[in-house]
Amino acid sequence: MTIKIDLEKIVIGPNNQTNFTTQLLELIFKADRHHKELLRLGFPNAVMTVEEYQDSGRILDLEQD
Secondary structure, X not given: OEHHHHHHHHHOOOOOOOOHHHHHHHHHHHOOHHHHHHHHHHOHHXXXXXXXXXXXXXXXXXXXX
16 A cells, blocks of 8 residues: 555545554654654655655655555
8 A cells, every 4th residue: 555545645635544554644744853753763655645746745655654
């Protein structure tokens, strides 16, 4: 499964998901630089997906970490 589906639920659709990946993406959106770097160690695709969305508005279609 890809991260794209969960990110679309957060930013486009009804944000009513409670699965791990959705909660992780929401945490990455809120994280400061230091904590985002710590999250990147374990979840590089998730952090990259959120950063790309924040920078360009594009939603990457990467595999879950």
